[in-house]
Amino acid sequence: xxxxxxxxxxxxxxxxxxxxxxxKTYQTIVAVNCIxxxxxxxxxxxxxxxxxxxKTTTIEIIEGxxxxxxxxxxxxxAKRTKKFREEIGxxxxxxxxxxxxxxxxxxxxxxxxxxxxxxxxxxIDICRLEDILNQDNRKxxxxxxxxxxxxxxxxxxxxxxxxxxxxxxxxxxxxxYLWDIIxxxxxxxxxxxxxxxxxxxxxxxxxxxxxxxxxxIIAQGAPNFLLNEQNQxxxxxxxxxxxTNSPSPFVDPSFIDHPKWKVFVKPNxxxxxxxxxxxxxxxxxxxxxxxxxxxxxxxxxxxLFIKLTGNKLQ
Amino acid sequence: xxxxxxxIFIARNKEFFRDRASFGxxxxxxxxxxxxxxxxxxxxxxxxxxxGLIHDPQIKxxxxxxxxxxxxxxxxxxxxxxxxxxxxxxxxQHHKIDIVVNVxxxxxxxxxxxxxxxxxxxxxxxxxxxxxxxxxxxxxxKNTVQGREIRYVDWxxxxxxxxxxxxxxxxxxxFVIVRYRKNGVLKRFKATPLSPFEYIxxxxxSRLFVLLFNxxxxxALCFWLFDLHCVGRYLDFILFYILGCFCIISLGFLxxxxxxxEEFANGIINLITWPIMxxxxxxxxxxxxxxxxxxxxxxxxxxxxxxGLRRIFNEGDGLLDLPFQIGMLFxxxxxxxxxxxxxxxxxxx
Numbered sequence: 139x140x141x142x143x144x145x146x147x148x149x150x151x152x153x154x155x156x157x158x159x160x161x162k163t164y165q166t167i168v169a170v171n172c173i174x175x176x177x178x179x180x181x182x183x184x185x186x187x188x189x190x191x192x193k194t195t196t197i198e199i200i201e202g203x204x205x206x207x208x209x210x211x212x213x214x215x216a217k218r219t220k221k222f223r224e225e226i227g228x229x230x231x232x233x234x235x236x237x238x239x240x241x242x243x244x245x246x247x248x249x250x251x252x253x254x255x256x257x258x259x260x261x262i263d264i265c266r267l268e269d270i271l272n273q274d275n276r277k278x279x280x281x282x283x284x285x286x287x288x289x290x291x292x293x294x295x296x297x298x299x300x301x302x303x304x305x306x307x308x309x310x311x312x313x314x315y316l317w318d319i320i321x322x323x324x325x326x327x328x329x330x331x332x333x334x335x336x337x338x339x340x341x342x343x344x345x346x347x348x349x350x351x352x353x354x355i356i357a358q359g360a361p362n363f364l365l366n367e368q369n370q371x372x373x374x375x376x377x378x379x380x381x382t383n384s385p386s387p388f389v390d391p392s393f394i395d396h397p398k399w400k401v402f403v404k405p406n407x408x409x410x411x412x413x414x415x416x417x418x419x420x421x422x423x424x425x426x427x428x429x430x431x432x433x434x435x436x437x438x439x440x441x442l443f444i445k446l447t448g449n450k451l452q
Numbered sequence: 453x454x455x456x457x458x459x460i461f462i463a464r465n466k467e468f469f470r471d472r473a474s475f476g477x478x479x480x481x482x483x484x485x486x487x488x489x490x491x492x493x494x495x496x497x498x499x500x501x502x503x504g505l506i507h508d509p510q511i512k513x514x515x516x517x518x519x520x521x522x523x524x525x526x527x528x529x530x531x532x533x534x535x536x537x538x539x540x541x542x543x544x545q546h547h548k549i550d551i552v553v554n555v556x557x558x559x560x561x562x563x564x565x566x567x568x569x570x571x572x573x574x575x576x577x578x579x580x581x582x583x584x585x586x587x588x589x590x591x592x593x594k595n596t597v598q599g600r601e602i603r604y605v606d607w608x609x610x611x612x613x614x615x616x617x618x619x620x621x622x623x624x625x626x627f628v629i630v631r632y633r634k635n636g637v638l639k640r641f642k643a644t645p646l647s648p649f650e651y652i653x654x655x656x657x658s659r660l661f662v663l664l665f666n667x668x669x670x671x672a673l674c675f676w677l678f679d680l681h682c683v684g685r686y687l688d689f690i691l692f693y694i695l696g697c698f699c700i701i702s703l704g705f706l707x708x709x710x711x712x713x714e715e716f717a718n719g720i721i722n723l724i725t726w727p728i729m730x731x732x733x734x735x736x737x738x739x740x741x742x743x744x745x746x747x748x749x750x751x752x753x754x755x756x757x758x759x760g761l762r763r764i765f766n767e768g769d770g771l772l773d774l775p776f777q778i779g780m781l782f783x784x785x786x787x788x789x790x791x792x793x794x795x796x797x798x799x800x801x
């Protein structure tokens with residue numbers, strides 16, 4: 139497992155959530171395999187992982203929706219009581235709402251289930267629901283529904299907000315719209331736990347991330363910290379159409395097995411990961427490869443994820 | 453707690469009253485049934501047994517047996533003439549008619565299907581009519597019961613009310629909860645401070661409100677159109693109905709306590725509702741049925757609901773006259789509700 143970023147210990151206050159040796163099994167399947175981590179106050183923690191990694195199971199145990207097979211979850215250093223439900227806000231991955239109610243009525247219904255709640259106008263404003271207030275919630279688009287569900291999650295002015303893949307299935311515009319809202323909430327000092335498939339989302343919103351695979355934590359820390367720690371330099375990408383020379387370096391063992399870089403053959407391109415950019419470019423030039431169509435980018439979370447899990451994210 | 457109960461109560465009522473298809477069906481269905489049965493049974497002399505009449509080809513046109521002419525006017529039968537004997541036998545074999553009579557033969561010739569119970573009764577009617585009734589005058593005298601006549605519509609009204617109660621409770625509560633569990637609505641509620649007790653009681657009272665609203669509409673309409681009259685006290689009728697509602701709604705909760713499969717819930721509810729409906733004397737009396745069927749019927753809450761409502765409505769009984777029915781319904785409510793709350797799950801684990 140990758141080392142933990144010091145940011146976790148830099149925060150002085152007691153963690154809002156402590157996950158201790160959590161295990162969840164379904165008959166012979168181990169969904170969560172003895173994981174432990176803390177969630178400090180006022181951060182946005184991202185839980186990343188491929189489908190079936192155990193993200194949703196983990197956060198549903200934290201939410202109190204599922205019971206763990208073993209292990210424990212502490213809220214503000216103690217067992218979770220009824221007060222916990224009063225103080226957290228949850229947006230599930232997929233939820234239907236009561237039929238035949240309008241957006242306004244749905245919000246009021248959930249607001250009234252809590253002792254403490256935010257003013258309706260504030261919720262409408264922060265989640266940008268003005269235009270759909272009197273619309274039947276069955277007729278909302280994906281983005282509108284997610285905004286309503288986020289407003290419901292915020293209805294009780296929660297200290298901790300848990301968002302399970304809030305942008306999955308949304309178009310890029312709706313996704314960015316929701317990112318703005320979440321950034322706004324985050325700026326108000328709320329603690330957020332977010333699961334996502336989108337690396338860009340995690341990089342923009344999260345202060346810390348946990349990468350899970352097969353029920354275990356395989357990396358944990360701030361995105362930049364993990365990228366620096368796992369630094370593999372840059373990725374040089376050459377379209378296959380630009381490599382017409384013979385002999386091609388991508389069939390030559392002296393190039394493809396070179397210790398200073400790794401070659402990945404993609405459907406339309408050759409990707410080379412290296413810390414030794416000059417050496418690599420010189421080697422390509424020796425094969426008379428034209429570099430005019432070459433692209434170069436630094437490593438991102440997706441590269442890190444693929445390296446750690448061997449899985450490709452969306 | 454009251455605030456949360458009230459919130460769910462209001463939300464569920466809004467759902468029901470805005471679902472026009474469901475709301476309309478709940479209101480119209482019992483009314484159609486009562487109206488339909490009232491119309492069908494308003495004339496007691498509806499033909500019940502079908503007589504196929506054939507003529508002997510060898511003496512065709514000669515007949516006019518006087519006795520048989522009067523027989524044809526009997527109100528309990530419907531005469532169906534056939535030109536060919538084979539056609540009549542074919543219908544008899546397929547139970548489409550109950551008896552075939554050759555009206556030209558002397559003596560009469562008749563055929564019945566041995567496997568048809570109606571055929572045997574038709575035979576008795578036929579043979580009985582060949583005898584002059586005055587011959588029995590010294591052997592039996594005819595009498596009629598005194599008192600208010602109870603029409604079929606008076607008798608069937610409490611039954612249909614209780615049947616509507618059952619369908620509305622089991623499908624309107626049980627089925628809806630399974631659907632909510634499946635699509636995650638219950639899981640969403642679980643993430644709030646709402647407790648199962650608050651949720652369940654809100655659902656029960658919401659459905660009770662809906663059922664009382666329906667009852668008021670159906671009673672008002674039926675009393676006006678069919679000239680119905682409750683012999684007992686209306687308050688007793690309503691209170692007993694409320695007890696019945698609690699019991700059947702609790703059964704709905706019990707059936708929906710755990711499953712996430714709408715198909716399974718639908719199957720279970722259908723499996724339970726049909727025997728209950730058939731054996732709860734909604735449509736016909738179990739008088740004369742084997743004792744084990746009568747005992748089995750006592751296990752069904754709807755039997756007690758129908759019996760109690762009928763006794764208040766038609767016989768003028770009060771609540772104090774129904775300790776057995778009330779006791780059974782109380783006990784069943786307690787068992788169904790306790791088990792339902794104990795087994796209740798918000799979602800799949």
